[in-house]
Amino acid sequence: MKRRDFLTAASGAAIAASASSLPLPGLIRRAHAAGSGNTVKIGCLFSASGTMANIEGRLNYVTKMAADEINAAGGVLGKMIEPVITDPGSDWPLYAQLGKQLIQQEEVAATFGCWTSVSRKSVLPVVEQNDALLYYPLHFEGEENSKNVVYLNSPPSSSVLPAVEYLMSEEGGGAKRFFMLGSDYVWPRTINQQLKGYFKSKGIEESAWREEYVPLGFSNFQTLINQIRDFADQPGGQPIVVLTVVGNSIPDFFREFINQGISAFDVPVLGLDAVEADLEGLDTAPLVGHLNCWAYLQNAPGAKNQEFLAAWAKYVDDNDVPFSADTVIDPMVSTYDGVHLWAMAAEKAGSFDVPEVRAAFDGLSFDCPSGYNITMTGENNYVKRGVFIGSVNEAQGFDVLWQSEDTPDPLPFSPYMQG
Amino acid sequence: MIFLTRFRLVLPVVLAAFLGVQAAQAAPRDDLLAPVCAGGFGDQMAALQSIARYGVEGGGGDAVWALRVVEAFDGRALRCGPEAAFIETGDGLHSAATLEPVAAERAGALSSPSVNLKLRAVSASAAGLLTLMTAPDPAARAAALGVVAKRREAVTADLLERIAAAEADPNLKQAVSELHASLLLNDPDPQNRIQAIRAIGQSASQRNLSLLTQAAAAEKDPQVAAEAKSVIAGIERTLAAGKLMSALYSGMSYASILFLAALGLAVIFGLMGVINLAQGELIMIGAYSTWLVQEGLRAAAPGLLDYYLILAIPVSFAASAAVGIAMEALIIRRLYTRPLMTLLATWAISLLLINTVRVVFGSQNLEFHQPGYVSGGVQVLGDFIMTLNRLFAIGIAVVAFVAVLWLLRRTMFGLNIRAVTQNREMAGAAGIDTRRIDWMTFGLGSGLAGLAGLALSPLYNVNPNMGANFIVDSFMVVVLGGVGSLLGAVLAALGIGQINVVIEPVYGAVAAKVLVLLLIIGFIQWRPEGLFAPKGRR
Numbered sequence: 001m002k003r004r005d006f007l008t009a010a011s012g013a014a015i016a017a018s019a020s021s022l023p024l025p026g027l028i029r030r031a032h033a034a035g036s037g038n039t040v041k042i043g044c045l046f047s048a049s050g051t052m053a054n055i056e057g058r059l060n061y062v063t064k065m066a067a068d069e070i071n072a073a074g075g076v077l078g079k080m081i082e083p084v085i086t087d088p089g090s091d092w093p094l095y096a097q098l099g100k101q102l103i104q105q106e107e108v109a110a111t112f113g114c115w116t117s118v119s120r121k122s123v124l125p126v127v128e129q130n131d132a133l134l135y136y137p138l139h140f141e142g143e144e145n146s147k148n149v150v151y152l153n154s155p156p157s158s159s160v161l162p163a164v165e166y167l168m169s170e171e172g173g174g175a176k177r178f179f180m181l182g183s184d185y186v187w188p189r190t191i192n193q194q195l196k197g198y199f200k201s202k203g204i205e206e207s208a209w210r211e212e213y214v215p216l217g218f219s220n221f222q223t224l225i226n227q228i229r230d231f232a233d234q235p236g237g238q239p240i241v242v243l244t245v246v247g248n249s250i251p252d253f254f255r256e257f258i259n260q261g262i263s264a265f266d267v268p269v270l271g272l273d274a275v276e277a278d279l280e281g282l283d284t285a286p287l288v289g290h291l292n293c294w295a296y297l298q299n300a301p302g303a304k305n306q307e308f309l310a311a312w313a314k315y316v317d318d319n320d321v322p323f324s325a326d327t328v329i330d331p332m333v334s335t336y337d338g339v340h341l342w343a344m345a346a347e348k349a350g351s352f353d354v355p356e357v358r359a360a361f362d363g364l365s366f367d368c369p370s371g372y373n374i375t376m377t378g379e380n381n382y383v384k385r386g387v388f389i390g391s392v393n394e395a396q397g398f399d400v401l402w403q404s405e406d407t408p409d410p411l412p413f414s415p416y417m418q419g
Numbered sequence: 420m421i422f423l424t425r426f427r428l429v430l431p432v433v434l435a436a437f438l439g440v441q442a443a444q445a446a447p448r449d450d451l452l453a454p455v456c457a458g459g460f461g462d463q464m465a466a467l468q469s470i471a472r473y474g475v476e477g478g479g480g481d482a483v484w485a486l487r488v489v490e491a492f493d494g495r496a497l498r499c500g501p502e503a504a505f506i507e508t509g510d511g512l513h514s515a516a517t518l519e520p521v522a523a524e525r526a527g528a529l530s531s532p533s534v535n536l537k538l539r540a541v542s543a544s545a546a547g548l549l550t551l552m553t554a555p556d557p558a559a560r561a562a563a564l565g566v567v568a569k570r571r572e573a574v575t576a577d578l579l580e581r582i583a584a585a586e587a588d589p590n591l592k593q594a595v596s597e598l599h600a601s602l603l604l605n606d607p608d609p610q611n612r613i614q615a616i617r618a619i620g621q622s623a624s625q626r627n628l629s630l631l632t633q634a635a636a637a638e639k640d641p642q643v644a645a646e647a648k649s650v651i652a653g654i655e656r657t658l659a660a661g662k663l664m665s666a667l668y669s670g671m672s673y674a675s676i677l678f679l680a681a682l683g684l685a686v687i688f689g690l691m692g693v694i695n696l697a698q699g700e701l702i703m704i705g706a707y708s709t710w711l712v713q714e715g716l717r718a719a720a721p722g723l724l725d726y727y728l729i730l731a732i733p734v735s736f737a738a739s740a741a742v743g744i745a746m747e748a749l750i751i752r753r754l755y756t757r758p759l760m761t762l763l764a765t766w767a768i769s770l771l772l773i774n775t776v777r778v779v780f781g782s783q784n785l786e787f788h789q790p791g792y793v794s795g796g797v798q799v800l801g802d803f804i805m806t807l808n809r810l811f812a813i814g815i816a817v818v819a820f821v822a823v824l825w826l827l828r829r830t831m832f833g834l835n836i837r838a839v840t841q842n843r844e845m846a847g848a849a850g851i852d853t854r855r856i857d858w859m860t861f862g863l864g865s866g867l868a869g870l871a872g873l874a875l876s877p878l879y880n881v882n883p884n885m886g887a888n889f890i891v892d893s894f895m896v897v898v899l900g901g902v903g904s905l906l907g908a909v910l911a912a913l914g915i916g917q918i919n920v921v922i923e924p925v926y927g928a929v930a931a932k933v934l935v936l937l938l939i940i941g942f943i944q945w946r947p948e949g950l951f952a953p954k955g956r957r
Contacts, residue, residue, distance in 0.1 A: 053883075170461075171537075229625070233625035235629040252879065259796050259804075259807070259809075277783070281787065281880065322777065323783060
């Protein structure tokens with residue numbers, strides 16, 4: 001207890017000292033920052049091993065890249081950012097344990113972490129008890145509004161629902177029937193629950209949808225694809241698949257889908273967790289036309305995006321990052337936005353103390369590589385993002401099929417959730 | 420002199436006539452193209468259909484032109500200028516109306532028309548119709564007919580009638596006529612309707628069943644209704660048979676994967692009694708060496724690239740066997756008497772291998788070229804599609820099983836292995852070099868895991884963590900089959916695969932996994948030695 005008090009006091013003093021050093025000229029501040037111990041730590045809670053490693057592992061590097069970028073511009077409040085990397089190994093309870101370590105032992109000012117909702121739910125009590133900050137970069141099921149989590153990506157109201165609405169429109173193909181296939185955990189189940197509520201509100205019969213779940217890491221999709229074909233051939237109108245399987249199950253699903261000869265014309269798949277990285281290693285020619293929806297796509301127009309892509313490619317090259325230099329996915333950009341948003345909030349608050357940083361959220365805005373100016377309000381900890389619908393192209397990427405005009409207001413709690 | 424004057428006179432006339440013909444052609448074509456560029460989604464769709472109609476009705480050069488335009492639209496090579504449409508090709512811009520090259524600066528600011536799924540479906544069927552009209556190669560025409568048949572609802576009967584009339588190949592003519600007949604399901608003439616029902620009944624699929632069921636429900640004519648009823652019954656029988664075959668095939672395929680993953684372990688754990696937790700990583704190494712062979716061929720002999728899966732068989736076997744032998748020689752042989760330590764040591768090796776591979780290759784999924792013999796599938800009966808990548812895995816599993824059985828039963832090496840397994844001291848006393856047999860057996864088991872990696876690479880994601888997916892399943896198969904029994908492993912894999920496939924559609928994949936594990940626990944309780952009781956030193 002005593003030790004912790006001492007540390008709190010010490011860090012408080014350090015923060016006060018750094019805050020007072022702010023008005024000094026840049027040169028001195030930089031010299032100051034170069035001195036040892038004059039750093040502020042941020043935590044990274046992304047799996048570099050296990051089923052999520054291939055996609056989640058990238059986020060560690062993008063956090064470092066953003067930190068480097070901020071450090072090169074002088075750091076935050078005169079301090080250099082020092083990312084502390086952990087590997088929770090796709091093991092959900094380990095996220096909580098490592099999160100606790102980051103907050104209590106490393107005393108990080110903020111944590112950036114988690115991909116799956118189940119890992120976020122596992123860290124949530126830890127960040128709440130310690131009144132810490134977790135920046136969460138994935139679009140997710142919503143229905144949560146903790147003051148200790150910054151939701152960098154969109155809840156269903158501004159991601160899944162616009163995409164499904166588009167697919168149901170005449171232009172999007174007039175989808176009438178829905179096969180919802182997901183991994184068996186909280187995100188797919190909540191999303192599908194909301195979708196069902198949404199379908200009911202549109203007067204769609206219950207017989208027009210099917211719901212199936214597979215265990216995490218599942219790979220043998222034969223029987224399920226047979227079921228999808230069967231479902232698609234029933235009368236009743238254009239069928240689509242709403243895919244909420246995660247991790248390595250996504251390429252496995254698509255591989256079987258191709259081999260059974262189903263094309264996107266017959267049954268388009270809306271892959272809610274499908275990112276550019278999932279198409280690595282697949283021949284995408286037979287997949288052309290399948291869809292996803294995110295708050296960023298690699299093919300997003302705009303100079304800001306080109307800058308980001310170039311920066312990532314250079315970072316991969318310079319640092320021998322074991323991931324592709326020319327694949328960028330939404331959660332990477334969201335994490336990048338998050339580091340910048342946190343630095344801006346700390347700068348604005350003049351402090352690294354969580355309550356003060358939190359109070360500074362209202363009115364923050366950042367030019368996201370997606371081309372939208374993303375903003376935060378004092379209302380909740382959600383970030384206002386744009387919406388993209390992408391369609392798989394021949395080059396293992398997604399073309400922008402549709403994008404929202406501006407950034408819709410995020411709605412943490414869906415009106416379509418039913419008991 | 421006179422000569423020259425005449426020539427001077429003739430040239431402009433010919434030129435004018437030529438240009439006049441071109442202009443006359445271009446005018447309706449421009450009208451057809453305009454809505455593709457300017458129109459909304461509905462207009463675009465109608466425009467594509469009229470372009471197809473224009474091509475089929477005009478035939479000859481019109482059909483060639485229409486096909487070019489439709490393909491350009493589908494391939495997103497169509498560009499819309501302020502006044503006219505263009506096609507972008509590798510060697511610059513062409514006018515979409517005349518297909519003549521155009522200087523880029525004359526075209527003005529260009530945009531691409533939006534192409535969504537519905538439009539692509541329409542353009543695909545239009546391209547199919549036009550290919551049927553124009554392609555010189557009968558095989559290409561037959562493929563196009565397949566595309567058209569799949570999207571029957573987008574095709575109009577009179578266009579197909581024209582195509583059938585123009586078709587030279589008698590077999591294709593017959594096929595086109597049949598497709599044409601199947602479109603007359605709503606024809607006023609009952610005879611045509613019966614023809615249509617029979618034509619649709621030719622291919623039994625759930626889709627056609629839905630189509631006929633709807634038609635039968637609306638049918639007033641008793642004769643047609645009776646025909647529909649009997650055809651529907653036929654389709655239902657075929658579909659049921661197809662479903663059964665499909666279930667058996669799924670079960671077989673899952674079993675082949677389980678068996679392949681377990682085969683190496685059946686040798687290492689089954690015969691030698693070593694609990695090798697790095698077995699999954701040996702599979703991973705097999706897959707990575709397959710990838711290296713592919714990359715090597717891509718660089719050295721691109722012509723052989725399609726056969727990399729065959730050429731990699733010895734390489735993946737040898738690579739994993741080498742790693743296995745090194746493991747055995749350096750670590751495991753010192754731990755034969757301490758099984759618990761082996762467990763820990765092999766686990767450590769598995770982590771070491773995973774991380775080494777991650778450092779060297781990165782952790783993304785590797786990209787495998789999919790040659791024709793492992794991509795796509797063959798429609799066998801009803802809706803049953805035999806997917807070729809799974810057939811490949813089944814084939815390798817069968818070959819590997821037979822080869823290992825032959826090795827163990829019919830060769831000196833196999834005899835020695837069995838001797839050492841059954842009684843090490845006695846075998847040693849009889850002059851068998853037990854040390855040598857130990858590392859060779861370990862190498863065999865590791866090499867088989869490498870082979871599994873090769874067979875699974877067209878099926879699964881290949882990344883450093885892939886081994887973890889297989890380790891539990893393979894122990895499950897070996898223990899259930901009876902430690903030390905190859906035949907047991909085969910039966911166990913088949914059993915688990917088939918039970919899984921039966922349970923999955925009924926209770927879902929999650930419950931299937933749980934139920935299968937519960938069944939195995941129950942079975943092991945009842946029969947701890949597995950399906951086949953081991954005879955030997957344990």
